[in-house]
Amino acid sequence: xxxxxxxxxxxxxxxxxxxxxxxxxxxxxxxxxxxxxxxxxxxxxxxxxxxxxxxxxxxxxxxxxxxxxxxxxxxxxxxxxxxxxxxxxxxxxxxxxxxxxxxxxxxxxxxxxxxxxxxxxxxxxxxxxxxxxxxxxxxxxxxxxxxxxxxxxxxxxxxxxxxxxxxxxxxxxxxxxxxxxxxxxxxxxxxxxxxxxxxxxxxxxxxxxxxxxxxxxxxxxxxxxxxxxxxxxxxxxxxxxxxxxxxxxxxxxxxxxxxxxxxxxxxxxxxxxxxxxxxxxxxxxxxxxxxxxxxxxxxxxxxxxxxxxxxxxxxxxxxxxxxxxxxxxxxxxxxxxxxxxxxxxxxxxxxxxxxxxxxxxxxxxxxxxxxxxxxxxxxxxxxxxxxxxxxxxxxxxxxxxxxxxxx
Ligand code: PMT
Numbered sequence: 001x002x003x004x005x006x007x008x009x010x011x012x013x014x015x016x017x018x019x020x021x022x023x024x025x026x027x028x029x030x031x032x033x034x035x036x037x038x039x040x041x042x043x044x045x046x047x048x049x050x051x052x053x054x055x056x057x058x059x060x061x062x063x064x065x066x067x068x069x070x071x072x073x074x075x076x077x078x079x080x081x082x083x084x085x086x087x088x089x090x091x092x093x094x095x096x097x098x099x100x101x102x103x104x105x106x107x108x109x110x111x112x113x114x115x116x117x118x119x120x121x122x123x124x125x126x127x128x129x130x131x132x133x134x135x136x137x138x139x140x141x142x143x144x145x146x147x148x149x150x151x152x153x154x155x156x157x158x159x160x161x162x163x164x165x166x167x168x169x170x171x172x173x174x175x176x177x178x179x180x181x182x183x184x185x186x187x188x189x190x191x192x193x194x195x196x197x198x199x200x201x202x203x204x205x206x207x208x209x210x211x212x213x214x215x216x217x218x219x220x221x222x223x224x225x226x227x228x229x230x231x232x233x234x235x236x237x238x239x240x241x242x243x244x245x246x247x248x249x250x251x252x253x254x255x256x257x258x259x260x261x262x263x264x265x266x267x268x269x270x271x272x273x274x275x276x277x278x279x280x281x282x283x284x285x286x287x288x289x290x291x292x293x294x295x296x297x298x299x300x301x302x303x304x305x306x307x308x309x310x311x312x313x314x315x316x317x318x319x320x321x322x323x324x325x326x327x328x329x330x331x332x333x334x335x336x337x338x339x340x341x342x343x344x345x346x347x348x349x350x351x352x353x354x355x356x357x358x359x360x361x362x363x364x365x366x367x368x369x370x371x372x373x374x375x376x377x378x379x380x381x382x383x384x385x386x387x388x389x390x391x392x393x394x395x396x397x398x399x400x401x402x403x404x405x406x407x
Contacts, residue, residue: 002031002032002033003032003033003178003181004029004032004033004034004177004178004181005032005033005034006033006035007033007034007035007084007085007181008034008035008037008082008083008084008085009029009034009035009036009037009083009084009085009086009087009177010036010037010038010039010079010082010083010085010086010087010111010115010117011025011026011029011036011037011038011039011053011057011087011088011089012038012039012040012041012086012087012088012089012091012095012108012111012112013038013039013040013041013044013048013053013088013089013090014041014043014044014088014090014091014092014094014095014108015041015042015043015044015046015047015092015094016043016044016047016090016092016124016125016167017047017124017158018089018090018124018158018166018167019044019047019048019090020047020048021089021090021167021169021170022048022053022089022090022170023048023052023053023056024170025089025170025173025174026038026053026056026057027056027170028170028171028174029174029177030056030057030058032174032178035059036057036059037057037059037061037062037074037079037082037083038050038053038054038057038059038061038062039061039062039063039079039107039108039111040053040061040062040063040108041063041095041106041107041108042063042106043092043094045063050063062074062076062079062107063107064107065106065107065110076107076110076111076114077114079111080110080111080114080115080116080117081114081115081116083111083115083117084117084181085117085118085119085120085177085180085181086111086112086115086117086118086119086120087119087120087121087122087173087177088108088112088119088120088121088122089121089122089124089150089167089168089173090122090123090124090167091121091122091123091124092124092125093123093125093129093130093132093135095108095109095121096121096123096135096138096139096142097134097135097138099112099119099121099138099142099147100138100141100142118146118147118148118180119147119148120147120148120149120150120176120177120180121142121147121148121149121150122149122150122151122152122167122168122173123139123149123151123152123165123167124151124152124165124166124167125152125165126157126159126161126165127154127157127161127162127163127164127165128161128163129165130152130163130164130165131163131164140249143249143250144250148176148180150168150172150173150176151166151167151168151172152164152165152166152167152168153166153167153168153169153172154166189231189232189233190232190233190394190395190398190402191229191232191233191234191275191394191397191398192232192233192234193233193234194233194234194235194274194275194401195234195235195237195272195273195274195275196225196226196229196234196235196236196237196273196274196275196276196277197237197239197266197269197270197273197275197276197277197323198222198225198226198229198236198237198238198239198276198277198278198279199222199238199239199240199241199262199266199277199278199279199280199282199312199313200217200219200221200222200223200225200226200238200239200240200241200243200279200280201217201218201219201222201240201241201242201243201245201280201281202214202215202216202217202219202241202242202243202280202281202282202283203241203242203256203257203258203259203261203262203280203281203282203283203309204241204242204257204258204283205258205259205283205285205286205287205309206258206286206287206290207287207290207291207295207304208290208291208292208293208294208295209291209292209293209294210294211294211295213283213285213286213287214242214283215281215283215363216281216363216364217241217243217280217281217363217364218243218244218245218363218364219240219241219243219245220245220364220365220366220386221279221328221368221386221389221390222238222240222277222279222280223238223240223243223245223247223248224385224386224387224389224390225277225279225390225393225394226238226248226251227248227251227387227390228387228390228391228393228394229275229394230248230250230251231391231394232394232395232398234274234275235252236248236250236251236252237251237252237253237254237269237273238251238252238253238254239254239256239262239265239266239269239280240253240254240255240256241256241257241262241280241281242255242257254269258283258286259282259283259286259309259310259312260286260309260310262280262282262312263309263310263312263315266312266315266316267315267316267319270316270319270322270323271319271321273323274323274324274401275323275324275325275326275397275401276313276316276317276322276323276324276325276326277326277393277397278312278313278316278325278326278327278328279328280312281330281363282309282311282312283309284308284309285306285307285308285309286306286307286309287304287305287306287307288305288306288307289305311346313325313327313346313348314345314346314347317346317347317348318347322347324349324350324397324400324401325346325347325348325349325350326348326349326350326351326352326393326397327342327343327346327348327350327351327352328351328352328353328354328370329342329351329352329353329354330354330356330362330363331353331354331355331356332355332356332357333357335353335354335355335371336353336371336373336378338353339351339352339353339371339373340373343373343374343375349374349400350372350373350374350396350397350400351372351373351374352370352371352372352373352393353370353371353372353373354368354370355369360383361383365386366385366386367383367384367385367386367389368381368383368384368385368386368389369381369382369383369384369389370389370393372393372396374400379396381393
């Protein structure tokens with residue numbers, strides 16, 4: 001089925017060996033019913049001729065900003081307005097840099113500045129060029145401006161090296177384009193304009209300079225929630241304990257170590273949050289004193305005096321203008337009744353009951369299965385990846401806050 005009928009796509013081609021794959025890409029976009037107009041940079045024409053694309057797209061190829069004939073036919077502003085999507089494939093390191101800095105020194109870069117249409121770029125370059133901090137910073141800036149970066153893929157490269165920087169295959173790019181159009185047609189993002197603050201991971205409570213009390217939380221559940229909140233259009237802030245996870249792109253991260261640090265960071269952030277989600281496995285107690293030097297073994301037994309840590313989620317839920325507050329309950333027995341107790345005692349809006357006796361879910365697993373509990377109802381979320389569980393939890397929260405205003 002032609003899923004791109006009536007879609008007008010500018011296919012921008014920049015200089016790189018992957019330009020030959022764009023011939024196949026043009027054919028596949030046409031097969032899906034798209035109206036494709038190809039714009040080539042001078043570099044692209046060193047690798048493949050405009051005639052190829054004219055034949056495949058059925059439209060004249062544009063390659064010059066200052067061409068009187070071309071401007072008379074369809075000027076660059078007209079072309080920029082015509083497009084439903086500008087897809088640059090391959091997008092060279094040079095072009096990504098020019099796009100980042102708003103250059104308008106050729107037809108394609110000018111079109112990118114002049115268009116209202118979404119822009120997608122499929123990077124293609126040597127792996128070292130892709131890994132270079134300059135390119136990485138450009139890529140990050142472009143993503144923050146909501147320019148869609150499709151790929152790059154990883155593997156053997158034309159230069160003989162191996163690594164990230166390969167242009168995605170034409171079939172993968174067509175799938176990505178279909179996804180972009182279906183996303184654009186989807187209803188408005190559910191948490192747009194909202195700020196979501198999430199605690200994640202364990203805390204560490206020092207006994208001496210080299211030892212601490214902690215637990216097995218990996219932070220995966222909290223990081224998945226931060227990613228899902230961002231995807232739902234929210235500003236997403238992670239207050240992370242000591243974990244070895246990279247920050248999802250676009251998410252703001254605040255690193256903490258101890259429960260007290262996490263408490264301070266959470267209260268700093270919660271005042272401006274619409275939603276607060278506590279996935280962190282916070283140590284309920286910390287050693288009353290921290291030895292300045294390594295504790296030496298002496299007697300056969302040893303007693304450590306512990307003192308209560310502040311309850312972070314309860315403190316947030318007792319703020320006068322509290323955000324919609326969600327806790328997790330990690331339980332080894334009487335899951336639902338303990339979770340219900342925490343919902344009430346901590347004054348939460350929702351609690352997610354998590355059975356932590358199973359090794360296939362919960363702590364450190366890539367999967368989870370939970371029960372979402374509010375004062376009114378229970379909802380079981382069957383075992384799935386933490387990303388899928390996070391997406392469902394975010395949807396439930398979004399529906400709940402659309403029914404109940406903040407406060
Ligand atoms: O990090 P992963 O490996 O992905 O594992 C995910 C998880 C199992 C840690 C997570 O799904 C989970 O269940 N988190 C809650 C862990 C926990 O400490 O539960 P709790 O029942 O002890 O605490 C209840 C709630 O109070 C939690 O929201 C907790 O963050 C919060 N709390 C607890 C103590 C404290 N001092 N401050 C808190 O805010």
